[in-house]
Amino acid sequence: MMLSLNNLQNVIYNPRIPYVGTISEQLRPGSLIVIRGHVPSDVDRFQVDLQCGSSVKPRADVAFHFNPRFKRSNCIVCNTLTNEKWGWEEITYEMPFQKEKSFEIVVMVLKDKFQVAVNGKHTLLYAHRISPEKIDTLGIYGTVNIHSVGFSFSSDLQGAQASALGLTELNQENVQKPGISHLSLPFKARLNSSMGPGRTVVIKGEVKTDAKGFSVDLMAGKSKDIALHLNPRLKTQAFVRNSFLQGAWGEEERSSTCFPFSPGMYFEMIIYCDVRGFKVAVNGVHSVEYKHRFQDLGSIDMLEIDGHIHLLEVRSW
Template structure:
């Protein structure tokens, strides 16, 4: 018989470690009761953190703190007791507008009690890219300069924390990432299985004039935003060429939702176009979104109503990948030609 509850916890942690397939031998144990100094962060910097989430865990946070007192560049806060994750920045001791998202991943909830977790924070030119257990999970765009970050702070219900810092030149890192299922979208039949968000899909036919892309799904109950990219290439870093970036954003109060459209080429975004007005986006409701490739550009339809258009900036047939991420649930993807 185990002598105390301490022994029970220790045994549970040992068993969880045996099931942990992302242990990183180069990480080192750290004392989470004080800030952990970091090397200067820049684009290509990566921070890897592993730790144990105990059986009674409610929430924990990982903060990138800055040299100015009271500033936090990234607050990443899984709340297991609420089933969602908060991302935010703190400036001069005051929190800014938080971003929230579900903690669901392709294998259920990505943060589970009595398990070890592998967390990677990768720095690009404009955002922190965050991967959990080898899978890209979300991005958080910089609100404070990256080179202001001096230390890592860990709080809450997480134990046996180990970290390391290094540089990556491809993200997601193929040496860490799970082998992912290759989904190919063609005109032959719709995709209805394995549509977990975020999702990256091969476009099996040229996306040229006459192409129609149908996206059937449901908006989550507390949406912040989601995006759809028609792009060339699958990596997040180096940044792929994006022929169409479609980004619905949802606000509350008296503000109407709106859609941002843009493209990325030669290392930069183009001129952002905003399409505002009543778009009939309802949290928790199903939708059918259609992207049509026309001679002069793309037209975007929500059911039978056109909600915007975007002139071609790049050759549409170069698109070989569809990527969707954010606060939506997907039911079906299909493509046709007229």
């Protein structure tokens, strides 16, 4: 249901490198590969390859070659090998790996691309050049220590039907049209049961590639007060939080350890209400907290979402 890095399947511990192993199930949109390890001090490079078979001669196609390099310029090179020929390199110069430091790589399979996060931070996107259905082998090579490799084969992600569960949509034009792949914006809905400690709202979407930002508002329908206004702004990389009470905006809160959104990326945002405030996590990583300024939690019964995203799913429970 949620982006979960805890209940992984088929976990392999301390594999010897080079490691070449069969992936037990087909990778579909929503599948995750989680690799935890440590970069040795004498590292030159290492690579994670999602392969179509394990043949060495001729060499199996590599749908996704993920290759951190530590000599000269620190970078990650991504590529695809087809019929023993490399395609064009896609190079990421923001380097999340450090010598003598541990890491966690999460590769998420999406419908049209791979999305990679390292240590909980979005790192890169790589558009499919070979269909992920053809991938059946994971290869890890080079100078690296791997502690564990695990998989999650849940595939409820980016299904054909956009859905709102636990809410009643108020902009009715897009309700239950078969095959609609995202919900129309602005999205307005009534929570089927109002806010309170223990209540959760989950928003799944994709940030548009040219996005400036988007907003999520939890409101009290009667008074039109906005108890929680979440407004990620991509240009300034600020995750702004605020409240609109008695006709006026309060003071913005902007501090966060790391801005979790990036153009083109898929996200699952979890808003959890507890007694003291709201907690927000993005893609399984805690992002911000917001102390309640609006105390009458039971009257918060509306959700509005707007901005530069494709909205795929909203759930509340």
